Amino acid sequence: MGDTRPTAPILDGDLKDPKIFYHNAAYKTNRVAINLEKMKVLKERLGDCVREEGVNYIDKCEQLTRRYEAIVRVCQWQSGKNQRARNVGGILDREKDIKAELRAEGALA
Numbered sequence: 390m391g392d393t394r395p396t397a398p399i400l401d402g403d404l405k406d407p408k409i410f411y412h413n414a415a416y417k418t419n420r421v422a423i424n425l426e427k428m429k430v431l432k433e434r435l436g437d438c439v440r441e442e443g444v445n446y447i448d449k450c451e452q453l454t455r456r457y458e459a460i461v462r463v464c465q466w467q468s469g470k471n472q473r474a475r476n477v478g479g480i481l482d483r484e485k486d487i488k489a490e491l492r493a494e495g496a497l498a
Contacts, residue, residue, distance in 0.1 A: 395416040398416045398417070421464065428464055434453055438450040
């Protein structure tokens, strides 16, 4: 039996189609689960770093702290008017650039 987890969302086509809707929902749920596991691993590693470094943990564990804070922001599941756009990895900036290029080519109205 093959791997049934979706590897990418379907962005083109009728998003109200049940097959596409459930595919995208499964993809989002899968990504959230993966990020939660990453968060658990980083939390353990950060705790180990703090215990090992003692009073110098602020300087020595700074990189792990930043990664943990970033993954916590990604894992927050907010919806509605409280939801804020998360520019993880600059994806929103790239999306704006792509749309600007398509408008310049005349492909996007």
